[in-house]
Amino acid sequence: MSTPTLSDIDVDVTVTDEPDPAPAQARGRRARRPRRRTWRTNRFAYALVAPAVCFMVLVHLLPAAGGILLSFKNLNTFTFSQLYAAPWAGLQNYRSILFDADNPLHSGFFGAVQNTAVYTFWTVGLTLCGGMAIALLVKRPMRGQKVVRTLMLTPWIVPSYVVATLWQFMWQSDVGIVNKVLVDYTHLLHDRPVWLLGPKTMWAIIIPSVWRGLPFAMLIFLAGLQAMPRELYDAAAIDGAGPIRRFRYITLPLMRPLIAIQLLFGVIYAAYQFAIPYIMFGSNPGDDADLMMTLIVRQSFSNSLFGFGAAASTLLMFGMLVWVLIWYRAFRRDLEATR
Amino acid sequence: MTALPMSARTRKRVIERGLDVLTWLVLLVMIAPVLWLVASSMQTDGNLARGTYDLLHPTFRAFRDMWSTVEFSRYLVNSVIICTAAALLATAFASTAGYALARYKFRGGGTFSIALVGTQLIPGSMFLLPVFLGMVWLGRHTPIHLFDTRVGMILVYTAFFTPVAIYFLRSFFLAIPTELEDAALVDGCTPFAAFWRIVLPNALPGLVATFVYAFLFAWDELLFVAALTEHNAETLPIGMRNFIGNYSQDYGQLMAAGVVSTLPVMLAFFATQRWLVRGLQAGAVKG
Numbered sequence: 001m002s003t004p005t006l007s008d009i010d011v012d013v014t015v016t017d018e019p020d021p022a023p024a025q026a027r028g029r030r031a032r033r034p035r036r037r038t039w040r041t042n043r044f045a046y047a048l049v050a051p052a053v054c055f056m057v058l059v060h061l062l063p064a065a066g067g068i069l070l071s072f073k074n075l076n077t078f079t080f081s082q083l084y085a086a087p088w089a090g091l092q093n094y095r096s097i098l099f100d101a102d103n104p105l106h107s108g109f110f111g112a113v114q115n116t117a118v119y120t121f122w123t124v125g126l127t128l129c130g131g132m133a134i135a136l137l138v139k140r141p142m143r144g145q146k147v148v149r150t151l152m153l154t155p156w157i158v159p160s161y162v163v164a165t166l167w168q169f170m171w172q173s174d175v176g177i178v179n180k181v182l183v184d185y186t187h188l189l190h191d192r193p194v195w196l197l198g199p200k201t202m203w204a205i206i207i208p209s210v211w212r213g214l215p216f217a218m219l220i221f222l223a224g225l226q227a228m229p230r231e232l233y234d235a236a237a238i239d240g241a242g243p244i245r246r247f248r249y250i251t252l253p254l255m256r257p258l259i260a261i262q263l264l265f266g267v268i269y270a271a272y273q274f275a276i277p278y279i280m281f282g283s284n285p286g287d288d289a290d291l292m293m294t295l296i297v298r299q300s301f302s303n304s305l306f307g308f309g310a311a312a313s314t315l316l317m318f319g320m321l322v323w324v325l326i327w328y329r330a331f332r333r334d335l336e337a338t339r
Numbered sequence: 340m341t342a343l344p345m346s347a348r349t350r351k352r353v354i355e356r357g358l359d360v361l362t363w364l365v366l367l368v369m370i371a372p373v374l375w376l377v378a379s380s381m382q383t384d385g386n387l388a389r390g391t392y393d394l395l396h397p398t399f400r401a402f403r404d405m406w407s408t409v410e411f412s413r414y415l416v417n418s419v420i421i422c423t424a425a426a427l428l429a430t431a432f433a434s435t436a437g438y439a440l441a442r443y444k445f446r447g448g449g450t451f452s453i454a455l456v457g458t459q460l461i462p463g464s465m466f467l468l469p470v471f472l473g474m475v476w477l478g479r480h481t482p483i484h485l486f487d488t489r490v491g492m493i494l495v496y497t498a499f500f501t502p503v504a505i506y507f508l509r510s511f512f513l514a515i516p517t518e519l520e521d522a523a524l525v526d527g528c529t530p531f532a533a534f535w536r537i538v539l540p541n542a543l544p545g546l547v548a549t550f551v552y553a554f555l556f557a558w559d560e561l562l563f564v565a566a567l568t569e570h571n572a573e574t575l576p577i578g579m580r581n582f583i584g585n586y587s588q589d590y591g592q593l594m595a596a597g598v599v600s601t602l603p604v605m606l607a608f609f610a611t612q613r614w615l616v617r618g619l620q621a622g623a624v625k626g
Binding site: 215 | 355358359361362363365366369370372373375376379387388389390432433435436438439440442443445446448451458459460461462463464465466467468469470472473494495497498499501502505530531534555558559561562565566575576579580582583584590593594596597600601604605608609612616619620621623
């Protein structure tokens with residue numbers, strides 16, 4: 001019986017001649033004291049991951065593959081009863097989305113792409129900048145620091161459908177608290193803005209998203225700030241570097257890996273946003289706030305254009321793959337530095 | 340009269356106190372919408388319509404009436420059952436898989452971790468359609484009914500939130516010293532017994548935090564439940580949408596429903612806040 005023993009465990013630094021299965025894996029997922037790969041320990045590890053893998057393949061990956069398959073099919077109200085046996089459409093779904101200018105789905109798709117890009121840019125940008133600013137604020141020693149840090153997390157716990165409901169109420173033009181503050185109390189504006197109709201609807205969904213996202217960004221950046229070596233700051237202060245220069249030349253470079261990860265997932269989650277516009281405006285948020293997800297869900301489930309929905313989902317995923325590649329090129333060096 | 344020039348130390352202190360004030364102001368802005376939610380839920384409809392609030396005389400009528408305007412208790416019960424079961428299952432899957440990733444270096448382990456991140460890249464709508472069609476197909480051809488059932492939603496949520504749970508729990512396992520298991524292994528424990536009897540009990544805070552983390556995600560989920568249910572298994576977000584769609588003038592009840600929907604996750608979060616925050620931050624800094 002070759003159960004792993006201490007002698008097995010202590011060889012973790014020796015180079016094995018087997019090729020590392022994933023040399024370039026993101027962020028160095030190395031076990032702290034990896035045990036030597038023997039068939040026996042391997043088998044145990046496989047047994048441990050097997051349930052999760054089987055389940056995910058069955059309910060996660062196979063359906064996703066099915067989604068790509070469906071994008072090449074002509075599945076709509078008339079062919080729905082055939083399910084996967086629906087007639088092939090070849091690239092027709094893609095062609096009508098991307099190139100058929102007469103098709104209303106074409107303009108709808110590109111409108112949603114543009115809206116999603118705007119929404120993602122502002123949501124992620126404001127969340128990261130604001131999160132960093134708040135993290136710097138609450139990192140300072142002050143009275144009630146613990147309370148402040150804990151209460152700052154509150155917006156993150158409020159479910160997004162409650163966030164959307166609440167802000168929809170606050171955005172009301174006549175009695176909503178936002179306009180009351182902006183117009184009646186502070187007189188910053190003279191005309192009451194209409195938030196829930198027309199061009200401002202985009203801000204009506206961006207601002208609540210940022211509000212809900214800030215605490216999480218703050219939490220992650222705060223962890224990074226606390227892990228930062230104190231000596232660097234002291235040395236810089238002695239050299240006469242002011243707070244702004246210290247932030248620019250010490251904090252920011254050291255935080256790059258954390259910023260990179262936040263950026264990666266922030267963009268993905270923002271691009272897949274559904275709940276906030278859906279709850280605030282229903283299945284059709286209008287031309288100014290229709291995001292990719294609301295468009296796909298509406299066309300698939302309200303209009304039964306399943307082929308279109310599947311093709312649009314696939315295109316959206318490709319867009320995100322492109323984003324990941326760009327991101328990887330931009331931040332590869334930072335990720336390697338944290339290994 | 341000449342103003343006394345401030346000494347460097349006084350200036351520094353003034354700035355520090357100013358930043359303290361700024362911090363409290365930011366906090367106020369951050370929690371103001373939540374306070375507004377609570378305040379609005381305790382106003383009469385007249386006050387809400389006029390926008391004049393009477394904070395000294397709260398009324399709890401909205402909290403009483405909301406249960407009959409829409410079938411709110413049905414949504415709430417569904418949410419509690421589905422989210423609890425899904426979070427438990429996801430934590431169970433994550434406990435073994437996360438442990439394997441934290442302790443063993445095995446062929447395919449790296450691919451597996453990348454695949455976990457990769458799943459986050461698949462838009463929900465992408466497997467929503469096939470899952471929907473699959474459920475419809477199963478319902479027609481087999482006695483397994485998953486469309487619009489709690490079991491169906493539990494399965495979907497478990498699959499969807501297992502990847503994040505694995506990552507989250509992995510960082511807790513990494514923080515547990517290996518010496519305990521090593522000692523057990525030397526004493527002749529099988530690897531599984533070492534995991535089951537030594538590691539898991541020590542990872543209890545991590546397990547609880549993972550459960551709450553997955554629960555928070557499931558509680559927030561809207562896309563799947565909007566597409567995969569039509570009545571029986573509908574959860575709170577759908578109830579909220581029905582509220583807005585059909586009774587949008589009842590803002591008092593709407594806000595009360597918001598408070599009731601937030602309370603369970605709020606309590607769960609603040610009860611386990613210490614562990615949750617540690618897990619999130621450890622995952623961020625150490626990778």
